[in-house]
Amino acid sequence: MGYRWEIFVVFTALAAVFMAIGCAREDGPEVVAYVSLDELYSRPILDEFEARTGIRVRAQYDIEAAKTTGLVNRILAERGRPRADVFWNNEFAQTIALKKAGVLEAYDSPSRGAIPDGFKDSDMYWTGFAARARVIIYNTELVSEPPGSIRDLLRAEWKGRAAIANPLFGTTATHAAALFAVWGDEDARAFFTGLRANGIAVLPGNATVRDLVARGEYALGLTDTDDANGGVLDGFPVGRVLPAQEGGGLGTLLLPNTVALVRGGPNPEAGRRLIDYLLGPEVELALASSRSIQIPLNPAVEAPESVPELAKIRTMNVDFDSISEQMSSTAVFIREEFLR
Amino acid sequence: MKSTSYWLVFAFASAACFIVSGVPLITIAWQLIGEGAKLIEGTVVPGFDERQAALLANSVRIAGGAAVLSMVLGGASGVALQVLRVPSRGLLLWLLPIPFLIPPYIQALAWMEILGKSGLLARAVDTVFAGQIAIPSLYSPAGAIWVTALAYFPIVAVTTVLGARGLDARYEEAAVLARGPRAALYRIQLPMLAPAIFTGGLIVFLLSVVGFSVPSLLQQSVYPVEIHTQFAAFYDIGAGLWGAVPLLGVGGIATLAWHLYMRRRRGWYSGHAKPAGDSRATRPLRIAAAALCWVLVGTSTVLPLAVLAFRSLPLSSFARAWDTAHEELLTSVIIASIAACVITGLAFLLAYFSRLRLATPFFSAVTLSPLLLSGPALGIALILAWNHAGWRSAVYDSIAIVVLASCARYLFFGFAAVATASRRLDPALFEAASVSGIPWHRQMSGILLPLTLPALVGVWGLSFVLCFGEVDAAVLVTPPGATTLPVRIFGLLHYGPSSLVAALSLLVVLIELAGAGLAVAAYALAIRNVRPRLRIRHARPSLG
Numbered sequence: 001m002g003y004r005w006e007i008f009v010v011f012t013a014l015a016a017v018f019m020a021i022g023c024a025r026e027d028g029p030e031v032v033a034y035v036s037l038d039e040l041y042s043r044p045i046l047d048e049f050e051a052r053t054g055i056r057v058r059a060q061y062d063i064e065a066a067k068t069t070g071l072v073n074r075i076l077a078e079r080g081r082p083r084a085d086v087f088w089n090n091e092f093a094q095t096i097a098l099k100k101a102g103v104l105e106a107y108d109s110p111s112r113g114a115i116p117d118g119f120k121d122s123d124m125y126w127t128g129f130a131a132r133a134r135v136i137i138y139n140t141e142l143v144s145e146p147p148g149s150i151r152d153l154l155r156a157e158w159k160g161r162a163a164i165a166n167p168l169f170g171t172t173a174t175h176a177a178a179l180f181a182v183w184g185d186e187d188a189r190a191f192f193t194g195l196r197a198n199g200i201a202v203l204p205g206n207a208t209v210r211d212l213v214a215r216g217e218y219a220l221g222l223t224d225t226d227d228a229n230g231g232v233l234d235g236f237p238v239g240r241v242l243p244a245q246e247g248g249g250l251g252t253l254l255l256p257n258t259v260a261l262v263r264g265g266p267n268p269e270a271g272r273r274l275i276d277y278l279l280g281p282e283v284e285l286a287l288a289s290s291r292s293i294q295i296p297l298n299p300a301v302e303a304p305e306s307v308p309e310l311a312k313i314r315t316m317n318v319d320f321d322s323i324s325e326q327m328s329s330t331a332v333f334i335r336e337e338f339l340r
Numbered sequence: 341m342k343s344t345s346y347w348l349v350f351a352f353a354s355a356a357c358f359i360v361s362g363v364p365l366i367t368i369a370w371q372l373i374g375e376g377a378k379l380i381e382g383t384v385v386p387g388f389d390e391r392q393a394a395l396l397a398n399s400v401r402i403a404g405g406a407a408v409l410s411m412v413l414g415g416a417s418g419v420a421l422q423v424l425r426v427p428s429r430g431l432l433l434w435l436l437p438i439p440f441l442i443p444p445y446i447q448a449l450a451w452m453e454i455l456g457k458s459g460l461l462a463r464a465v466d467t468v469f470a471g472q473i474a475i476p477s478l479y480s481p482a483g484a485i486w487v488t489a490l491a492y493f494p495i496v497a498v499t500t501v502l503g504a505r506g507l508d509a510r511y512e513e514a515a516v517l518a519r520g521p522r523a524a525l526y527r528i529q530l531p532m533l534a535p536a537i538f539t540g541g542l543i544v545f546l547l548s549v550v551g552f553s554v555p556s557l558l559q560q561s562v563y564p565v566e567i568h569t570q571f572a573a574f575y576d577i578g579a580g581l582w583g584a585v586p587l588l589g590v591g592g593i594a595t596l597a598w599h600l601y602m603r604r605r606r607g608w609y610s611g612h613a614k615p616a617g618d619s620r621a622t623r624p625l626r627i628a629a630a631a632l633c634w635v636l637v638g639t640s641t642v643l644p645l646a647v648l649a650f651r652s653l654p655l656s657s658f659a660r661a662w663d664t665a666h667e668e669l670l671t672s673v674i675i676a677s678i679a680a681c682v683i684t685g686l687a688f689l690l691a692y693f694s695r696l697r698l699a700t701p702f703f704s705a706v707t708l709s710p711l712l713l714s715g716p717a718l719g720i721a722l723i724l725a726w727n728h729a730g731w732r733s734a735v736y737d738s739i740a741i742v743v744l745a746s747c748a749r750y751l752f753f754g755f756a757a758v759a760t761a762s763r764r765l766d767p768a769l770f771e772a773a774s775v776s777g778i779p780w781h782r783q784m785s786g787i788l789l790p791l792t793l794p795a796l797v798g799v800w801g802l803s804f805v806l807c808f809g810e811v812d813a814a815v816l817v818t819p820p821g822a823t824t825l826p827v828r829i830f831g832l833l834h835y836g837p838s839s840l841v842a843a844l845s846l847l848v849v850l851i852e853l854a855g856a857g858l859a860v861a862a863y864a865l866a867i868r869n870v871r872p873r874l875r876i877r878h879a880r881p882s883l884g
Contacts (some may be wrong), residue, residue: 032820039823040832058821073571073580073716074816077723083737083820097575166556166565168573201479204556211449211838217457234838331573339561340391 029055031270032083034071036062037090037257041290048286049277055270060084072098075262079103082264085271088257088278092128093174095258096324099125105263107272111279114298118319119256128256129279130287130294133313134175135240135252137213137228138220146220149244153195153222160199163213163221165206167192167334171224171255172206176334177326178253181318188330192338202339214238224255225308226292233291242313251314256297257287346780353689360686360747361706364721368581368713371724392566396586398481399563402555403548405485406492410544414493415537417636418500420629423529427626432633433501434860437494439640441852443809443826444491445553446845450644451478451487452557484555488548490640495547496540502798503536504529506764535602539760542598543753546591550714563587567714577720584717591712595704645849651842661843665828669851672808672825675739676855679746680803684796686747687754691762691792692784700759707755710748715812718748722817741817742824746807753806754799761795762788793866801859805852825851 035042039061046057062071072094075084082103089095098104099121106124119128138146142161147153153162165172180188201218203209209221210228214236228240244250259278261271277283281301287294288303295310296303303309417436420426439447454461455478465475477483511532515524552564563586570580652658690707694700710718722745726736735741765788773783789796811826818824825848832841 034820038832039828058819059823060818060820061823061827062815072575073577073720074723076575077577077720077816078727081727081729081733083727101575168565168569173573201559203559204553208557212452212456215453215456217452328574331569335569335573336391 029267029270031055031057031085031267031274032265033057033059033086033088033274034062034075034084034262035059035088036071036094037088038292041287041292042088045278045283045286049274053273053277055273057274075103076101082262083266084262085265085267086274086278087260087262089259090132090257091171091174091255092126092258092320093177093324093327095126095260096121096320097327098260099123100324103263105261105268107261107275109272109275109279111276114281114300115279116297116299119297126258126260127275127279128258129297130284131254131256131297131310132171132224132226132292132294133242133252133254133308133315134171135223135225135228136220136243137210137223137231137238137240139213139216139218140237140239142216142219143239146239146241147243148241148246149249150222151191153200153220154191154198156198158198158219160201161219162198163201163203163209163218164195165209165223166202166204167338168331170205172222173327173331173334174255174323175222175253177330178316178318178323180326180330180333181322182250182316189333189337192334196338210238226294229293229306230291242308245314249314251316253316254295254310254313257294343780349689349781350693353686353693356686357690357703357706357751360682360744360751361710363725364713364718364748365706365709367721367725368584368717371578371581371721372585374578392563392586395561395563395566396590398561399549399555399587400590402481402484402488402560402562403545405481406488406548407541407545409485409489410493410496411537411541413489413636414496414498414540415500415533416629417493417633418497418504418537419530419533420626420633421497422501422504423525423533424626424629426630426633428630428634432630432637435637435641436497436633437856438637438849438853439491439644440494441805441849441856442491442641442644443553443845443848444488444551445557446648447491447640447644448487448554448557450647451483451490453647454643455483479559481560484558484560487554487558488551489544491554492544492547493636493640495543496537499536499540499543500533503533503539506536507532538598538601539756542594545594546708546711549590549594550587550712564714567717571716571720581717581720584713587714588709588712591708592705595708599701599704645846648842648846648849652839652846654839657839657843658847660840661847664832664840665825665844665847668823668825668828669847671739671822673851675742675746675824676804676808678739679743679750679807680800680855682743682747683751683754683803683807684758684800686751687758687799688789688792688796690755691758692788694755694759694762703755703759704752707752711750711752715749715810715814716816718745719813719816722748722813736817737819739819739822741819742810742814742822745813745817746810749810749813750803750806754803757799757802758792758795761792765791794863797859797862797866801856801863804855804859808852808855809848 033046035046039059042061043059046059049055050057060071060074071087075082075087075098078084079101087095087098087104095104104125108124109127112120112124112127115127115129119131121127136146136150147155147158152158167173167176176188176192179191183191203212203221206223206227207230209218209223210231212218213221214231214234225240228238231238232240242252244252259275261268261275265271281296281298284294284296284298284301285303288296288301288307293304293307295308295313297310299310417432421429421432421436426432453459455475456462459478462475465473478486507529511528512524515528519527550564552562552568555562556565567580567583567587570576570583690703694703713721722741723736726732726741726744728736735744769787769791770783773787778786809826810824811830814824815827818827825844829841829844829848832844
């Protein structure tokens with residue numbers, strides 16, 4: 001018989017070689033960034049930071065399919081021995097939750113000054129930049145007159161024809177909490193109950209809403225500007241509307257990226273340098289010029305024409321801390337009544 | 341009387357099994373004890389209410405339905421391939437397993453293009469029948485069952501083929517002589533294949549009951565989303581871990597039922613392999629069975645791949661896909677290869693020691709539990725267990741932790757397969773070796789290893805495919821800078837260009853096909869060496 005323990009030696013040697021490759025480290029300064037903005041857009045920015053500073057960025061990305069359970073829970077679970085220096089979140093609610101959990105460290109970045117007050121933490125635990133907005137996406141082959149407000153989704157003509165992402169997760173959860181904060185409990189509950197009665201479809205994520213509206217499965221839905229723009233650029237028959245922009249309207253919810261220093265991370269100084277870079281005008285311009293058309297918060301940044309201008313957007317009159325405080329109670333309602 | 345070295349190797353195998361599968365379990369148990377203490381204080385209430393019970397019931401319904409449909413489709417195709425030996429069998433043997441290499445999420449998207457509200461079929465039916473006839477909705481439990489079964493039925497087909505190969509040929513020969521070929525097929529061969537089909541069905545059930553991507557996409561509420569909610573909406577790690585316990589219970593009950601069912605039937609698969617030859621089935625039956633197999637290939641393989649290929653146009657997308665993700669691809673291949681090697685080696689050792697009394701149920705329970713914990717719960721458990729200063733940081737800060745996560749999730753399948761293969765071996769081989777004074781380790785390397793080599797190669801291939809696609813736990817523990825390909829694809833799914841995502845998905849299928857093809861080629865080589873040795877062995881006692 002030709003088969004002996006040698007086969008195990010080969011297996012073990014193979015494993016050892018692969019392990020050595022996998023564990024190989026490069027010398028020099030580095031920073032560990034946990035990034036929930038999609039790699040497609042964040043990686044070029046981190047590569048540019050590497051090229052300019054010589055600091056190697058070891059990035060870990062989140063995925064929408066993980067229902068944002070990934071990085072936030074990882075930071076919480078790692079709190080005894082933090083591995084991340086910087087948390088770059090593509091929205092704000094989770095960052096505020098991490099601040100409350102005591103896993104962030106305050107940092108007064110010199111680049112913070114250019115960001116308007118409403119988009120940064122007064123205690124300096126986090127700073128916002130490059131925002132997305134909630135939009136109504138519609139299929140241009142199925143809808144000639146798109147609704148101008150999210151309340152219009154309750155109208156009979158959209159019964160069974162509209163979709164939203166699961167309001168327990170991601171930016172839809174944040175949007176739901178914002179509605180509870182602005183409208184109050186009773187109105188917001190009535191709105192979601194009405195959506196349910198009108199047969200709204202609840203999909204796994206905003207990208208799925210875009211895809212299914214683009215394919216004509218649904219006539220319209222709620223998603224974010226970046227998702228909607230992806231559909232437009234890919235040539236699908238979709239259009240987008242910022243909701244409630246007319247006089248007296250509620251306005252739309254802006255969702256800035258947020259960046260924060262993780263308390264006790266292994267490379268705090270490099271982490272601070274990365275934060276300074278991310279809050280600079282070049283990063284906002286790069287994100288505005290990408291497929292995700294993120295809206296610059298720094299008034300000095302001149303974005304391409306396709307990007308909605310911050311000053312011209314009617315935004316929901318609510319502060320981020322209030323929204324964050326609503327998150328848990330809203331999630332309980334959504335889980336136990338809306339999705340029942 | 342066993343030697344000291346025997347017990348040392350047993351201790352090594354048990355310790356390795358403990359590190360891979362036991363550590364996450366104990367970590368979770370430790371956390372839950374803490375949560376339990378809080379529960380007593382009244383601060384945390386991870387109760388199991390009516391809503392959660394309904395979600396769990398829905399999960400079980402969809403997973404059970406998918407398992408039953410997979411058993412029908414996989415069992416029928418397995419019988420067609422190995423028992424009826426249909427025309428074009430060689431090609432079908434390569435094509436039928438492919439759906440397992442396509443992520444279920446991608447299968448679901450492809451089916452939405454066909455059966456969705458504005459899918460091809462819906463539009464065609466609408467045009468022809470002017471809206472008077474509606475096709476069944478894909479957005480239903482039946483739709484989720486259909487898509488899941490199409491992704492997983494190859495598992496049952498493979499277990500059926502392997503079961504048919506291992507069936508003691510004397511039963512069939514005796515039945516043919518006594519009652520003729522038709523009765524032999526319906527009264528002997530098919531009933532005797534039931535355990536192999538149920539084994540595949542169990543695997544499908546376990547994979548389906550912890551999955552949520554397909555049900556979520558088709559708007560079906562299932563229990564795993566409840567676990568995700570605790571993590572993602574409430575940031576409550578304790579409640580998330582509590583939430584994993586009912587799934588453990590469901591999977592445990594299903595596996596226990598399978599064990600009880602199999603207990604008296606394992607002897608049917610003595611491995612007294614029948615030489616490959618023509619089937620005694622009638623020609624119309626064989627042609628009908630071949631047609632069924634080709635319809636299955638069309639619906640489960642050609643259709644989703646055609647949708648992906650169409651979406652990936654223009655062809656330059658493939659060049660972009662390579663530029664975008666070749667590093668992730670290499671990382672994934674390395675991780676999946678190491679994990680497959682570890683699973684195969686460990687499964688072999690555990691299978692050897694499973695001959696000890698009570699070892700099989702113990703190893704089964706320990707290796708199965710991490711799979712049923714759900715990906716996020718396993719990931720959190722691994723962080724809590726391994727993210728500590730000292731020697732454990734060397735594991736946590738390297739890709740070793742991803743290898744551990746992959747091994748923890750899929751070791752059960754490897755162990756179950758190799759243990760089954762080793763049980764089929766004639767005990768007389770080992771008894772003769774012992775009487776001749778051959779030490780245990782020579783028996784292991786000289787008898788068990790070569791005779792289970794085909795199974796080991798198969799386990800390597802299966803593990804490679806499963807580990808290559810691992811996302812749920814990997815996303816929580818992958819070291820920064822070492823993104824895997826599935827994580828990259830799921831990231832791009834958010835708002836990456838659809839042509840790039842489709843090209844990358846096809847690339848994944850090709851890589852998995854290459855890994856599986858490697859395993860199949862090695863299997864063919866190994867079985868060629870093993871078959872003559874199996875044929876000369878002595879007969880075993882009869883049924884039951």
